[in-house]
Every structure is written in structure tokens, then in C-alpha cells.
Amino acid sequence: MNNSEYAITVKDLTKKFGDFTAVDRITFDVRKGEIFGFLGANGAGKTTAMRMLCGLSVPTSGNGRVAGFDIVRQAEMIKRRIGYMSQNFSLYQNLTAEENLRLFGTIYGLSDREIKTRSQRLFQDLDMESMRGKRVGDIPVGWKQKLAFVAATIHLPEIVFLDEPTGGVDPVTRRKFWELIYKATADGMTVFVTTHYLDEAEYCNRVSIMVDGRIEALDSPDNLKKRYDADTMDEVFRMVAKNAKRAE
Amino acid sequence: MNAIVDISHLSARYGRTMALDDVSLQVDKGELFGVIGPDGAGKSTLYKILATLMPPASGGASVCGLDIVKDYRDVRSRIGYMPERFSLYKDLSVQENLKFFAALFGVSVKKNFDLIAPIFRQLERFPDRKAGALSGGMKQKLALSCALIHRPEILLLDEPTTGVDAVSRSEFWDILQSLKNQGITILVSTSYMDEANLCERIAMIDRGRILGTDTPARLVARLGERLFAARADNMFRLLEELRRLPQVKECYTFGANLHAVVSDDFDPQQAARMMEHCGLKGVSITPAEGTIEDLFIKLTANEQ
Missing domain, CATH: 3.40.50.300 (P-loop containing nucleotide triphosphate hydrolases)
Structure with a gap:
């Protein structure tokens, strides 16, 4: 188990593709139980950074720990200890809600009994009993999103990475999803999330803004607004990101 | 035309x-x-x-x-x-x-x-x-x-x-x-x-x-609701507590604030005192202007 007070610590993390420095010496920590918003323009290097944190890509230099494991030497351990949900692919549309949870639970090495008791509780908590036996392709998008989050966290990871979880989602569904995030962190989970909806940045405990591979700003939404003399995170983001030089 | x-x-x-x-x-x-x-x-x-x-x-x-x-x-x-x-x-x-x-x-x-x-x-x-x-x-x-x-x-x-x-x-x-x-x-x-x-x-x-x-x-302009913006040190708890008030018809996150759609007998000062009584700090509840997003939520929320 990770005994540190941090779920993520990263120092001078760098990734180069040939001459191109996608991620340029980024340094930051994420405390346990924190909602950390990882913002940046398209092409700023967010996805590359996130892939390194999830153990899917080896850094060119620098180091870091996620969930207590070294991102270079213990990448396999990290994959087992984190949850990951992406906008594009999260669930198997042709399987039922219950089958999806069983699949993800099995992949993460849970026993049949654990899967059964956890699924049962989750369906109850989320008021999703009636959706259990339905094909995921047939259930409304709001439920699908909740289910994707549940599938990504069925193994009770210390930290969950959410890559644009609300992309293209309407205002009501987005809000319901954020309430789910709040609940998970109230139970002690750490949430690392990317989004282009800047009202959602206000819901994070702390936010970083990446520009051209570097972290240009990192603080709580209130402090960032004070520093940039802005009323909203939208204004802060525009001020920080408009100086980007990188040609996507 | x-x-x-x-x-x-x-x-x-x-x-x-x-x-x-x-x-x-x-x-x-x-x-x-x-x-x-x-x-x-x-x-x-x-x-x-x-x-x-x-x-x-x-x-x-x-x-x-x-x-x-x-x-x-x-x-x-x-x-x-x-x-x-x-x-x-x-x-x-x-x-x-x-x-x-x-x-x-x-x-x-x-x-x-x-x-x-x-x-x-x-x-x-x-x-x-x-x-x-x-x-x-x-x-x-x-x-x-x-x-x-x-x-x-x-x-x-x-x-x-x-x-x-x-x-x-x-x-x-x-x-x-x-x-x-x-x-x-x-x-x-x-x-x-x-x-x-x-x-x-x-x-x-x-x-x-x-x-x-x-x-x-x-x-x-069709929204036709009394709307307030609310803040406190713990926004998620504030959301839960405001939803318990009978005068609050709807409450949802809205950027750095919550928006509360309320009935005519809602008293913001009284509500703020009640929130502080629940242990919340730095509570502020002020009138807010409606937006397209508020209207959208009103029109679609009940159906989902």
C-alpha cells in the first residue's frame, strides 16, 4: 500500500518523440483524496503525460510515483492499482451492464464473490437495478457514463484517471457525473481528470494548465482567479493558453 | 419569410x-x-x-x-x-x-x-x-x-x-x-x-x-424562476443540504457557485443561517441571473 500522503508525485517528467518534446520537465504532486483537474489546449501534451502516469508510456527522463509505485520500474503494478476511463472507449456495447462489470472485475483479478457483492451494492447505490440485464448499447447515455465510472473503479483503485469523461455530454448528465466524482472522493478516492468544460475546472480542488508541454499554472481555482484577476476559470484558461506557440 | x-x-x-x-x-x-x-x-x-x-x-x-x-x-x-x-x-x-x-x-x-x-x-x-x-x-x-x-x-x-x-x-x-x-x-x-x-x-x-x-x-426570459447563487467552504455538502430545504425546488452546480431554483417563500438570509448551523462556513446566497444553461436544465432535468 501507498503510505505517502500523495497519490501522485512527479519530478521533471519529460517525453520526447525525436526532436519533439511533447512533455517538458513537468513537476507536481496530487494529494490523496484530491480532485485534480489536468487542463490544457489540444496538443499541449496532456494525453502523453497521462499515458506516462498510467504506466503506458516510458518517460524519456524524469521520474514519478503513482499509487506508491515507480512509473518506470513498476509500470505493471501501477496498471493494477489505478482506474482509467476514457471518453471514447469504456464499455462493451454488446454486453449487458452486469456482464461489463464482471468482465472488468475479472480483468482486475477480483474473485467471483467479490464481483458479485460489489456489483450488487453498486447497482443499488446508483439506483440502477433496472439496468442490470440491459445491453449497454441500449441504455441512456447518463446511465452509461455512471456505469463506465463504476467499471473503472470496481477494483477500488486508490486513484482513477478520467480522460475527458464528459466530452459532448449535455449539462444535466455532466452534473450528475460530477456528483458521482464528489461521492467517490468523499470515500477517499483520488481523481485525476481532464476536461474542456471550464465550469468543471471550478469543481476541482486544484487545477494545472499545460501549455506547450509545460505546466504553466497550478493552484486552486480560487487562487488562480485571484492571480490572473479573473472572474472565472474560463478567463484564466484563455489568458494562460493563448500564449501557446506549438503548432498542434 | x-x-x-x-x-x-x-x-x-x-x-x-x-x-x-x-x-x-x-x-x-x-x-x-x-x-x-x-x-x-x-x-x-x-x-x-x-x-x-x-x-x-x-x-x-x-x-x-x-x-x-x-x-x-x-x-x-x-x-x-x-x-x-x-x-x-x-x-x-x-x-x-x-x-x-x-x-x-x-x-x-x-x-x-x-x-x-x-x-x-x-x-x-x-x-x-x-x-x-x-x-x-x-x-x-x-x-x-x-x-x-x-x-x-x-x-x-x-x-x-x-x-x-x-x-x-x-x-x-x-x-x-x-x-x-x-x-x-x-x-x-x-x-x-x-x-x-x-x-x-x-x-x-x-x-x-x-x-x-x-x-x-x-x-x-421564459425561465420564469427565482434563482440564487450559493457558495460555501464545502460545495458538495452545501449541495446536499440546500436540496433538503423544502423551498428549494432544484439545486445544481454552476461553475464556482451552486444555482438554487426556489419558491416565493425562500429567504436567503435564513437559508444561509441554516447552512451555517449545519457546520458550513463562508456561506453566501445571492440573487442570480438565469442563463441558457439554467433553462436547459429546467426543461430536461425531470425527464432523465
Whole structure:
């Protein structure tokens, strides 16, 4: 188990593709139980950074720990200890809600009994009993999103990475999803999330803004607004990101 | 009336599901018109029908005075359609995609280049890059260029800015504004409520039905609710506690604040005291102006 007070610590993390420095010496920590918003323009290097944190890509230099494991030497351990949900692919549309949870639970090495008791509780908590036996392709998008989050966290990871979880989602569904995030962190989970909806940045405990591979700003939404003399995170983001030089 | 798009009692279905239910809508020539609604509302179906890719179950529509079923071939040359999913050829280069779409419509890239020049300029630096290797923002600019290359009278844009960052979204809307100024009619759907405010008129659509069509300001005026903005040190707890008050009809997150829709007997000072009594600190509850997003939530929340 990770005994540190941090779920993520990263120092001078760098990734180069040939001459191109996608991620340029980024340094930051994420405390346990924190909602950390990882913002940046398209092409700023967010996805590359996130892939390194999830153990899917080896850094060119620098180091870091996620969930207590070294991102270079213990990448396999990290994959087992984190949850990951992406906008594009999260669930198997042709399987039922219950089958999806069983699949993800099995992949993460849970026993049949654990899967059964956890699924049962989750369906109850989320008021999703009636959706259990339905094909995921047939259930409304709001439920699908909740289910994707549940599938990504069925193994009770210390930290969950959410890559644009609300992309293209309407205002009501987005809000319901954020309430789910709040609940998970109230139970002690750490949430690392990317989004282009800047009202959602206000819901994070702390936010970083990446520009051209570097972290240009990192603080709580209130402090960032004070520093940039802005009323909203939208204004802060525009001020920080408009100086980007990188040609996507 | 000078309706360039005229939709009349249009319905569409997928099996037993009604995707569009008796939709009527007119869009004027040169208008920047927004279509907003939740996922599954029927926005994309509406676009597919107008783009002549799917026939309506009943009712009909005309585009530039042409019937979308009978005259579908002619309609196609008058419209530029950018579907929700990236739909260019990933294995073709930037330049090849543009040439291909020009060839499909029997036009030359050169002749219509002036129209796309401001958009395409940012792509010119890498003409040989494969479309699949472009970043999100660049893909979107190429897709728009390809949809414009035959100089359509109407642009049909289905959620063109999903997954696009705030700065690039602003640039994209500047482009739409300049296309509008050149006389092109634009129908654009979006899930970003700030973009809805940039349209001259919007149609709110949910479960296949139009809930209202008007200017953003006039739609907001229809909200007709007492609205307050609330803050405290623990926003999630504040949300839970406010929802317990009988005078609070709805409460939801709204950027740095919560928005509470309340009944006439709601007293903000009293509510703030009650919240502090629950252990919350730094409580502030002040009157708030309604927005399109508040209206959207009001109209759709109860159904989900």
C-alpha cells in the first residue's frame, strides 16, 4: 500500500518523440483524496503525460510515483492499482451492464464473490437495478457514463484517471457525473481528470494548465482567479493558453 | 419569410423508437442557427435527414426550395455537412482530402480557395501529413474546409467543437461568424451552452421534440424562476443540504457557485443561517441571473 500522503508525485517528467518534446520537465504532486483537474489546449501534451502516469508510456527522463509505485520500474503494478476511463472507449456495447462489470472485475483479478457483492451494492447505490440485464448499447447515455465510472473503479483503485469523461455530454448528465466524482472522493478516492468544460475546472480542488508541454499554472481555482484577476476559470484558461506557440 | 431551410411536421424512427416527433422549424437565409439538446435528443438524426442521408418517416423538409427526398441530388450540392464523428479519409493527406472532396463535387480547389483560405492557412504548413495524424483542432479545421470546398449555401455542423479546447473553440466561432458574413446559412449543434449564446436563434430539442425556438435572450426570459447563487467552504455538502430545504425546488452546480431554483417563500438570509448551523462556513446566497444553461436544465432535468 501507498503510505505517502500523495497519490501522485512527479519530478521533471519529460517525453520526447525525436526532436519533439511533447512533455517538458513537468513537476507536481496530487494529494490523496484530491480532485485534480489536468487542463490544457489540444496538443499541449496532456494525453502523453497521462499515458506516462498510467504506466503506458516510458518517460524519456524524469521520474514519478503513482499509487506508491515507480512509473518506470513498476509500470505493471501501477496498471493494477489505478482506474482509467476514457471518453471514447469504456464499455462493451454488446454486453449487458452486469456482464461489463464482471468482465472488468475479472480483468482486475477480483474473485467471483467479490464481483458479485460489489456489483450488487453498486447497482443499488446508483439506483440502477433496472439496468442490470440491459445491453449497454441500449441504455441512456447518463446511465452509461455512471456505469463506465463504476467499471473503472470496481477494483477500488486508490486513484482513477478520467480522460475527458464528459466530452459532448449535455449539462444535466455532466452534473450528475460530477456528483458521482464528489461521492467517490468523499470515500477517499483520488481523481485525476481532464476536461474542456471550464465550469468543471471550478469543481476541482486544484487545477494545472499545460501549455506547450509545460505546466504553466497550478493552484486552486480560487487562487488562480485571484492571480490572473479573473472572474472565472474560463478567463484564466484563455489568458494562460493563448500564449501557446506549438503548432498542434 | 425567407426560409432557406423549412422543416414541416418531420418525424423519424429507428425501429420502435421515435427519434424525431413532429418537428417543424424554419431557418432564415444567412442565419447562424443553433440546435441544442442532450445526447439522444435527435439532433444528429435531424442533420442526417437534412443532409439527405436518411429519409423521414413522415412529414418533410425543403432546403433552398428543394425537397430533401425528391430532389436529394440537387440538395447535396447546396449543403456542406460536417458529421459528428471525424469522417475524412485518415490515410489520405491534408491536401489529398481537400482535392478528393473538390473532385466529388466537380469543383476545383483553386476556384473556391478564397472561402477556405482563412481556415486552411493553418493547415498549409503540413500539406502532406495524413489526416489521421492531425490533432483534434486541426482535424476539425480540415473537415470544415472539405465541407466548404464546393461553396455550399448552407453549412450543417453536427457538434463541431466537441473535445476542442476553449481557445480553439473561440477561433472556430470567429470563423463561423465570418462565413455567416459572407452569406452562408449555418446550422450548428452543440453541447456547450456558452456557444448557444453566440447564435442568432436556437432551437432546444429533447426526445425528438422542439421545446422552444427563439433568440437566446428571449428563451432565457421564459425561465420564469427565482434563482440564487450559493457558495460555501464545502460545495458538495452545501449541495446536499440546500436540496433538503423544502423551498428549494432544484439545486445544481454552476461553475464556482451552486444555482438554487426556489419558491416565493425562500429567504436567503435564513437559508444561509441554516447552512451555517449545519457546520458550513463562508456561506453566501445571492440573487442570480438565469442563463441558457439554467433553462436547459429546467426543461430536461425531470425527464432523465
